Amino acid sequence: MTERVHNFNAGPAALPFSVLSTVHQQLLNYDDHGLSLMEMSHRSSEFQAVIDGAQAALTELYNIPDTHEVMFLQGGASLQFAMIPMNLGAGGDYLNTGTWSTRAVAEAKTIGSAQEIWSDAHNGFKSIPQDHEWTLSDTARYLHYTSNNTIYGTQYHHVPHAGVPLVTDMSSDFLSRPLNISDFALIYAGAQKNIGPSGVTVLIIKKSISRSFIGEERVPKILRYPTQAEKGSMYNTPNTFGIWVIKLVAEHVLSMGGLTAVDAQNQAKAKQLYSVIDEHPLCDGHAAKNSRSLMNVTFRMQTPEQEARFLERCGELNMIGLKGHRSVGGLRASIYNAVPTASVDRLCDALSSFSG
Numbered sequence: 282m283t284e285r286v287h288n289f290n291a292g293p294a295a296l297p298f299s300v301l302s303t304v305h306q307q308l309l310n311y312d313d314h315g316l317s318l319m320e321m322s323h324r325s326s327e328f329q330a331v332i333d334g335a336q337a338a339l340t341e342l343y344n345i346p347d348t349h350e351v352m353f354l355q356g357g358a359s360l361q362f363a364m365i366p367m368n369l370g371a372g373g374d375y376l377n378t379g380t381w382s383t384r385a386v387a388e389a390k391t392i393g394s395a396q397e398i399w400s401d402a403h404n405g406f407k408s409i410p411q412d413h414e415w416t417l418s419d420t421a422r423y424l425h426y427t428s429n430n431t432i433y434g435t436q437y438h439h440v441p442h443a444g445v446p447l448v449t450d451m452s453s454d455f456l457s458r459p460l461n462i463s464d465f466a467l468i469y470a471g472a473q474k475n476i477g478p479s480g481v482t483v484l485i486i487k488k489s490i491s492r493s494f495i496g497e498e499r500v501p502k503i504l505r506y507p508t509q510a511e512k513g514s515m516y517n518t519p520n521t522f523g524i525w526v527i528k529l530v531a532e533h534v535l536s537m538g539g540l541t542a543v544d545a546q547n548q549a550k551a552k553q554l555y556s557v558i559d560e561h562p563l564c565d566g567h568a569a570k571n572s573r574s575l576m577n578v579t580f581r582m583q584t585p586e587q588e589a590r591f592l593e594r595c596g597e598l599n600m601i602g603l604k605g606h607r608s609v610g611g612l613r614a615s616i617y618n619a620v621p622t623a624s625v626d627r628l629c630d631a632l633s634s635f636s637g
């Protein structure tokens with residue numbers, strides 16, 4: 282086999298090698314049933330055990346209380362931008378910290394009113410607001426924020442306190458650190474950044490929303506949370522393969538010692554990389570220091586030519602995915618859970634020895 286690359290892709294992104302290896306072993310003959318999981322009915326007891334297992338592993342990792350449940354939907358995080366106002370009702374307040382928040386509030390406005398109560402657009406989306414920097418509107422139904430801004434490389438290091446239901450896009454930092462689930466009405470995450478393949482969105486949702494429809498009257502049945510919740514996320518055929526991979530990833534995180542252990546590892550990886558960037562005479566971090574993401578590290582060099590030469594050097598060293606998103610430019614290293622410390626070491630070495 283060709284050597285595996287050091288994968289810094291933003292999404293779809295790196296998966297744990299042990300998970301890929303299990304998928305590889307089981308691909309043609311799932312659990313000795315004589316067929317692959319992809320060829321099985323989603324109504325089979327085998328698949329039921331997979332989806333139950335995925336829910337159980339996530340419940341254990343996050344210590345999810347009885348008031349909440351786990352769902353697996355389709356349509357990406359992007360469909361949630363629309364389902365949220367459809368189900369919670371128009372009138373959400375939004376903190377805008379980047380491209381995905383911008384899309385979320387724009388989609389909410391197609392359903393009804395939605396307020397952007399804070400935005401960092403004029404400042405190049407370099408920072409995360411503290412709670413005293415915004416004021417909730419009088420009529421706010423919920424507060425929406427993006428916990429990690431994949432493109433700009435910023436991340437909340439606190440949970441905003443709003444006094445209304447909290448709705449959070451955690452697509453790029455789900456399973457990266459412990460949380461108190463009771464703080465949230467709804468957490469959603471497209472799987473392809475930190476927890477699985479594309480094509481599944483994980484939700485941790487308060488049952489008061491998932492079990493009784495309180496949204497807009499004209500919302501189609503398939504876009505109502507209770508429709509899916511009542512059918513165990515199988516109102517229609519789910520992404521069976523994707524849910525299986527999520528189960529394996531969640532079990533892998535449990536075997537590593539859970540979210541506290543993963544968080545410590547993520548902190549160490551990010552600290553190492555940011556300190557190399559801070560000490561490097563050619564490099565400048567994009568994010569404000571107190572808003573830096575542990576998942577997506579964004580920085581630039583003094584000239585685009587230096588960046589191009591550095592990317593070329595990275596290619597020679599078997600490292601991929603380091604070009605910044607087109608809306609920010611520069612460089613971006615996505616160092617999700619599954620990116621090994623050895624990959625970060627290699628990037629840090631390459632950067633330290635790069636002089637232009």
Ligand SMILES: *Cc1c(COP(=O)(O)O)cnc(C)c1O
Pocket residue numbers: 292356357358359360381427429430431450451452453471472474
């Ligand atoms: C990637 C991403 C999305 C979009 O996800 P899709 O699955 O493509 O809809 C939304 N929010 C955040 C924070 C993301 O990183």
